[in-house]
Amino acid sequence: MDVKIFQFNGCKKCFNETLLLKEGNKYKVEFISDPKKWKEEKVDVSVITGYLLPNDLEQLEKIKKNSKKIIAYGDCPATGGVFALANQKGHDVSPLTNLIKSTNSVYGCLGEIEELKLVIEGTEVPKLKGLCQVCSRKATCDYLEAINRQIELEDSESCFNDLGFLCSGFTASECKEKCIDYNTPCRGCKPSVDRSGIRMLAMFGTLAGNIEIATEHSVKGATDKLGDEDDDLTDSLPDVVGNFFRFTLPTSGFPKGRIPSSGTLLEDVFIGRLIEEIPLIAGLLGGAKSISLTLKLIESYEKANQIEVSEQTEKYRSELLQLEVELQKTIESEDASKYKEITDKIRSIAGNMNLSNVFFGGFKSIIDPNDDFNEYKAHVFDVVEGTYKNGSIEYTLDQTGIIKEIKISEELL
Amino acid sequence: MSNCEAPDELIQEKIQNIVVFMCNECGQGSANTAGVARMAYDAAIRIIRVQCTGQVGPIQIMEALTNGADAVACVGCCLGACHFFNGNVISMHRIKLMKKVFKELGYSDQFVNQYTSRAAEGETAVGDFEDIIDRLTTAITEKGTIKDGC
Numbered sequence: 001m002d003v004k005i006f007q008f009n010g011c012k013k014c015f016n017e018t019l020l021l022k023e024g025n026k027y028k029v030e031f032i033s034d035p036k037k038w039k040e041e042k043v044d045v046s047v048i049t050g051y052l053l054p055n056d057l058e059q060l061e062k063i064k065k066n067s068k069k070i071i072a073y074g075d076c077p078a079t080g081g082v083f084a085l086a087n088q089k090g091h092d093v094s095p096l097t098n099l100i101k102s103t104n105s106v107y108g109c110l111g112e113i114e115e116l117k118l119v120i121e122g123t124e125v126p127k128l129k130g131l132c133q134v135c136s137r138k139a140t141c142d143y144l145e146a147i148n149r150q151i152e153l154e155d156s157e158s159c160f161n162d163l164g165f166l167c168s169g170f171t172a173s174e175c176k177e178k179c180i181d182y183n184t185p186c187r188g189c190k191p192s193v194d195r196s197g198i199r200m201l202a203m204f205g206t207l208a209g210n211i212e213i214a215t216e217h218s219v220k221g222a223t224d225k226l227g228d229e230d231d232d233l234t235d236s237l238p239d240v241v242g243n244f245f246r247f248t249l250p251t252s253g254f255p256k257g258r259i260p261s262s263g264t265l266l267e268d269v270f271i272g273r274l275i276e277e278i279p280l281i282a283g284l285l286g287g288a289k290s291i292s293l294t295l296k297l298i299e300s301y302e303k304a305n306q307i308e309v310s311e312q313t314e315k316y317r318s319e320l321l322q323l324e325v326e327l328q329k330t331i332e333s334e335d336a337s338k339y340k341e342i343t344d345k346i347r348s349i350a351g352n353m354n355l356s357n358v359f360f361g362g363f364k365s366i367i368d369p370n371d372d373f374n375e376y377k378a379h380v381f382d383v384v385e386g387t388y389k390n391g392s393i394e395y396t397l398d399q400t401g402i403i404k405e406i407k408i409s410e411e412l413l
Numbered sequence: 414m415s416n417c418e419a420p421d422e423l424i425q426e427k428i429q430n431i432v433v434f435m436c437n438e439c440g441q442g443s444a445n446t447a448g449v450a451r452m453a454y455d456a457a458i459r460i461i462r463v464q465c466t467g468q469v470g471p472i473q474i475m476e477a478l479t480n481g482a483d484a485v486a487c488v489g490c491c492l493g494a495c496h497f498f499n500g501n502v503i504s505m506h507r508i509k510l511m512k513k514v515f516k517e518l519g520y521s522d523q524f525v526n527q528y529t530s531r532a533a534e535g536e537t538a539v540g541d542f543e544d545i546i547d548r549l550t551t552a553i554t555e556k557g558t559i560k561d562g563c
Contacts, residue, residue, distance in 0.1 A: 226508060
């Protein structure tokens with residue numbers, strides 16, 4: 001079967017993952033990293049990766065005309081993905097279904113290659129379980145006492161939501177990346193229902209039913225009404241869009257935002273996000289330099305705020321950086337088995353390709369069972385206002401830990 | 414977005430459909446009382462009766478907004494007087510989160526709201542309706558609603 005992979009904009013994580021299609025020589029795969037240079041020949045299956053902008057429409061229509069089947073692979077073309085958070089600042093990142101009709105989608109940030117294979121062949125994808133069904137933690141679904149922003153690693157048996165950590169697992173399907181195994185609550189990259197973000201918001205509104213909320217006296221109605229001022233609920237959730245709509249903003253029915261854009265699309269994705277979510281977001285944005293970008297962001301904060309980093313952490317981090325270089329070489333040589341080997345190594349340290357395990361001050365779960373976890377265990381840190389700089393990146397935090405400004409130089413993109 | 418200096422008539426034109434979810438107990442009760450007392454309220458108000466405002470969530474609110482509503486409000490029982498358990502408070506939490514989303518996207522948060530009313534007093538419902546329209550006017554002139562700003 002003739003399969004062509006088209007990479008549009010953004011991180012190339014899914015595009016690189018399609019290297020695995022070459023294993024077993026089942027398909028005739030061709031990688032097209034610049035769709036504009038494509039010569040428009042007929043093709044059986046076209047796989048679209050990367051986020052899409054309205055000016056990609058012309059190219060997409062050409063692809064549609066020439067292919068028997070078209071598949072959106074990964075969250076960016078399927079639901080908008082993490083780059084669509086820039087829509088909050090007026091960008092127009094759209095999922096493939098909004099641009100051309102009749103498409104098949106493989107969800108997930110990183111989409112699963114096994115699922116893609118099934119969709120390529122036209123076999124039905126088996127119904128997936130919900131993430132909560134495969135989660136090892138136990139839920140009580142009681143009302144929350146408080147909402148906590150930073151993960152504490154003490155309790156590994158209770159549901160994240162019961163502990164107040166906002167997990168979107170209720171509306172997500174089981175997945176391979178499985179952030180929840182690395183003490184990272186789910187952010188819903190693989191939705192199991194439509195408009196999953198809004199549904200999760202409703203669910204969370206219910207769970208937070210005991211948290212103090214502001215009410216005021218309505219003069220005209222002479223009764224109480226919901227208040228306008230900030231309260232415990234809004235204070236403990238400074239970034240609702242980034243938490244609940246991280247991957248699905250364009251498909252949730254909200255119009256694009258009106259916050260003024262302050263730079264490039266990538267910088268707009270970061271602005272408004274919370275400092276403790278940064279490792280995961282930087283890891284998601286991927287690209288060739290995702291590991292160095294993530295570690296630079298973390299290290300600049302650690303250095304300025306004297307967060308101690310153990311030798312063991314440093315060792316694992318430098319191992320990751322080395323693997324990043326090796327991964328790049330492998331991708332250039334299009335060697336599928338080597339790619340698998342290196343990504344497995346990255347997964348063994350960072351948890352998954354989204355770097356769920358990497359955090360401020362250490363790692364969130366044990367890497368090697370023979371290690372003493374206390375040596376590199378991440379812990380809760382204080383949010384400190386200020387400007388942080390580390391070589392090619394610079395960012396400013398406000399007192400609640402929201403990124404107000406960020407500058408990323410081109411060598412990291 | 415800068416403040417818009419639209420004339421009053423233009424703003425009036427933008428206030429056509431306001432969906433108000435009223436709970437079957439106090440909310441609808443007070444609207445009934447208002448009807449019996451022949452109190453007048455704005456013709457843009459469209460009431461949808463629900464068993465409890467706890468039934469209304471972001472999905473229903475977004476459905477209303479994307480299908481042409483200019484504003485959405487819930488009117489439930491007074492605090493502590495929910496006829497079920499705490500549906501009105503839960504609904505308030507959801508609406509507060511919705512408001513936060515609209516704010517974060519750069520829109521006004523005044524076009525979704527939650528009120529309470531007393532079944533025996535029709536003026537509480539009518540007062541709430543007036544407040545909904547006042548707030549929608551503020552929303553349109555300031556940062557805009559998701560349907561139509563300036």
